[in-house]
Amino acid sequence: MKLYTAILYVTALLGSQLLYAQQPPASRQKLSPFAESVINEVNHNSQLEKMASELLDGIGPRLVGTPEMEQANDWSVAKLESWGISAQKQQFGEWRGWQRGTSEVTMIAPRIKSLDATQLAWSPATKKPVQGDVVVLPNVSGPDEFNQWLKTVKGKIVLISQYQRSGRPDYQIKEFAKPELYDKLMKERADDAAAFQQRIARTGYTTATLPEALEKAGAAAIAISNWTGIMGANRIFGARTQKIPTIDISVEDYGLLYRMAVNGQGPKIRINVQSKNLGTVKTYNTIGCIEGKEKPNEYVILSAHLDSWDGAQGATDNGTGTLTMLETIRVLKKLYPNNKRTILICLWGSEEQGLNGSRAFVKDHPEIVKGIQVLFNQDNGTGRITNISGQGFVNSYSYIGRWLDAVPKDISSEIQTSFPGMPGTGGSDFASFVAAGAPAFSLSSLSWGYGGYTWHTNRDTYDKIVFDEVKNNVILTAILAYEASEDPEFTNREKRIMPVINGQQSNWPEMKEPERKGGLN
The missing domain is CATH 3.50.30 (Glucose Oxidase; domain 1)
Structure with a gap:
């Protein structure tokens, strides 16, 4: 009797294991044909490293007011146009022109x-x-x-x-x-x-x-x-x-x-630092556009700032965000020919001095802000995206949740969400749009030592990029952008009731004026 029971148990166990093996693992969820094509394109035809070399090695850091920043604007316009995407530099102001030279500092005594x-x-x-x-x-x-x-x-x-x-x-x-x-x-x-x-x-x-x-x-x-x-x-x-x-x-x-x-x-030292004062120069955003085929006056915006400080190459702040959005729009242009809504890529200038490029865009293009379906911004390093906040929009959990369902689970399962969250007051360019009441969200990355090691430092160099993580972010962003474009509903903009914090009533952040004549006073 015991032997018979044992045989039945083993048979049942083997049968259940065979049945489990025949089932698709969780990591192989049923993905849309579009999502599958994005994964294949990013993993087998990535342009990230080539673009990183051109931007970070070839042009280098992109301080507002420098020739290198304008070169980056020109490069990004040319790159977008090479993919068949309409692109332009949009001037938003002027800045004190300057160009870094060599620095030689020597202790000469004792x-x-x-x-x-x-x-x-x-x-x-x-x-x-x-x-x-x-x-x-x-x-x-x-x-x-x-x-x-x-x-x-x-x-x-x-x-x-x-x-x-x-x-x-x-x-x-x-x-x-x-x-x-x-x-x-x-x-x-x-x-x-x-x-x-x-x-x-x-x-x-x-x-x-x-x-x-x-x-x-x-x-x-x-x-x-x-x-x-x-x-x-x-x-x-x-x-x-x-x-x-x-x-x-x-x-x-x-x-x-x-x-x-x-x-x-x-101690005595000798200082020989060479730089050039270039007077007044123009400042730009780079804007690329794939016009929507059904709803051209509604917009999905891919956002990152192109400028940087210039202690190093500006690789993780914000070269990686720029590369993510460029690769995303390249993939969308190639794989999504009938985009329902207009897709914009906006690479901002002078973010580092106070979100000036994006604040100017909000002021100068109210018609676009009014039609924003969603804006995705990436700006805190090379790590995989692990956090999305609802930025104070009451119903953001609904549409972001729908869109995330289309993302591979091995990517989306690591993302923590908080809804409705609190509206961003600064920190990066999405906040310029949140202040205007538009649904704009930060795709926040895992640190990889960003805060202490690369953020605005002399160590923010190409070698700190983890390209596998950036590819992850491109896959996520491309699928989210596609889902947002295809969504039959226009995103709801209802704002949360702002809480009392430490006895003080908090308020939705106010729109701020951009600096349009930086360093010229």
């Missing part, structure tokens, strides 16, 4: 050493090499004492950033230090940061106004170290001086100069 340094964006050039003694910002009792010290800085090169006792990142200290040593070092790091903030405050200036005061006092140059907390990574933003150069120095070399200065070792 010994010779080439320093790891670069000029900040829009930094004045040196007509001839500038050299001088290195001094540090003093720890004064108040503005009167600091103003007396200012009289001593003529011809000096002033270090105005916090000294870092260690250039090791927190995560490495946590990995190797004993718990009590970790706690000690973290306390020192926090105390040092607070003490430096007080040092700045007692001067009577801020980090924004201090450079101008030093320039007026006759300093030869200003040096900072905008360290991110990751080894080798510094953020490179813009200079606040008009006549003297401002340079950023790596945390290691900045620390060397700082210690030498406070220990009386008399």
Whole structure:
């Protein structure tokens, strides 16, 4: 009896396993022919690496007001036209024209050493090499004492950033230090940061106004170290001086100069930074269009900013977003010849200075904003998309949910959604459209170290791109765009009731005016 029961059990088990094997696995869900064709195109005919080389290696960083930014506009227009997509540069303003040159910074005393340094964006050039003694910002009792010290800085090169006792990142200290040593070092790091903030405050200036005061006092140059907390990574933003150069120095070399200065070792450095002031130049967005065959006045918009800071190549901010949207529209043009709604690709200028290109577009094209079915924006690195918020639109869960159902489960299953969410107030270009009441959504990516390692840093380079992740994002975006275009319903724009936060009534974000004459005042 027991043997018979066992045989029946084994037979049933084998039968159930055979039945399971004959069923399609979850990863092989029934996809639409369009989705299957997108997956095949992206995986077997990707243009991502070729475009990345042309944009990031060939043109390089794309700071607003530089020739490289306009080259990127021209390149993206030509690329779209080569695929049969109508495209143009649309001017939205003017900017202070500038072009980066070489940076040579050398310690010349008490010994010779080439320093790891670069000029900040829009930094004045040196007509001839500038050299001088290195001094540090003093720890004064108040503005009167600091103003007396200012009289001593003529011809000096002033270090105005916090000294870092260690250039090791927190995560490495946590990995190797004993718990009590970790706690000690973290306390020192926090105390040092607070003490430096007080040092700045007692001067009577801020980090924004201090450079101008030093320039007026006759300093030869200003040096900072905008360290991110990751080894080798510094953020490179813009200079606040008009006549003297401002340079950023790596945390290691900045620390060397700082210690030498406070220990009386008399460091001197020579600065030779070459850049060009190009006067007033035009600023553009790149706009590409595949006109809708049934509803040409309703729009699916693929959005990313084309500009970048220029400490490196701007690869993950926002080269990868730009590449994602270019590859997406290439795929749509090839595989979706009868698009119901008009598909736009909008590559924005001057996002980094305050969403200026997209804010200008919203102001200049109310008829398009009125007809937006959806806008998808991608702008936070090379990682696969893992989060979509409803941006405060009450019914966004309905249509985004429908569209996501058409996406392969191995992609969509990793995406967390939050509905209705809160409306974005900034951060990237989708917020310009949310403020205008249009359904615009950020396709937010997995970090891959974005915040500390590549965001606005000297390490935002081609080699940090993970192309398999970007391909994932193209597949997702192309299918979402197709589903949005084909959807028989126009997306609902009803806004959520805004909550009370910390006792204050929150409000839907207001539309903001773009900067159309940047850096010209």
